[in-house]
Amino acid sequence: LGDGSILFNEQAPITITGGALPLTVEDVGGQNANWKLPATSSLAGGFSVDFDVSIFETPEGNPPADGFSFNLGAIADDATAGEEGFLAGLAVEFDTWNNDGEGADNGIGIDISVDGVDVAINRVAADADPNNNEFFQFDGVFRHVNVTYTPTDAGGLLDVTYGDLVIASALAVDWTPADGDRVAFGARTGGAWEL
Numbered sequence: 001l002g003d004g005s006i007l008f009n010e011q012a013p014i015t016i017t018g019g020a021l022p023l024t025v026e027d028v029g030g031q032n033a034n035w036k037l038p039a040t041s042s043l044a045g046g047f048s049v050d051f052d053v054s055i056f057e058t059p060e061g062n063p064p065a066d067g068f069s070f071n072l073g074a075i076a077d078d079a080t081a082g083e084e085g086f087l088a089g090l091a092v093e094f095d096t097w098n099n100d101g102e103g104a105d106n107g108i109g110i111d112i113s114v115d116g117v118d119v120a121i122n123r124v125a126a127d128a129d130p131n132n133n134e135f136f137q138f139d140g141v142f143r144h145v146n147v148t149y150t151p152t153d154a155g156g157l158l159d160v161t162y163g164d165l166v167i168a169s170a171l172a173v174d175w176t177p178a179d180g181d182r183v184a185f186g187a188r189t190g191g192a193w194e195l
Helices: none
Strands: 006-009 032-036 047-053 067-073 090-095 109-114 117-120 143-152 155-162 165-173 182-188
Touching (some): 067 143, 109 155, 109 165, 117 165
Antiparallel strands (some): 047 143, 067 090, 090 109, 143 155, 155 165
16 A cells, blocks of 8 residues: 555455455455554554445355454554454454354454453344344445544543444543554454455
């Protein structure tokens, strides 16, 4: 991108298409794709990040998988991650595949973690439709995401919205960004896939 970003997909090249930057490509399972932005100066005074995301299922209609994550932390150039994040710093995890996990009845949802430890778990109902549920509709429509961090004496407060949904409001997180942290996105497909 000419700005010092690192783009990686072990299965296919990443290119801007129609004004968007798809991390995964259609009809390819087993992808691990990342976009790491250049390191930041300190964001300890707070930050607000906005981006738009679009996801859609493959024409075959298989349940979409596996998801993506927004991350901010001390993330190495060669680190890779998918929907579970880089396990370093803050991660907002958009998990689109029902693989259970974290003790929940359904693996589909939007979780928030710090250094790989869950701070908030938000999941759909156990019997939710994997292709169309309260969090994810695989229709290719762009949905706006905002992640806002406000520092406090004990770390910070996190607000996260995804489309019309409030994922977190004044969520206490025991974490403070540091010099050299970077924003990074991770995406992954497995035996099933999404774009």
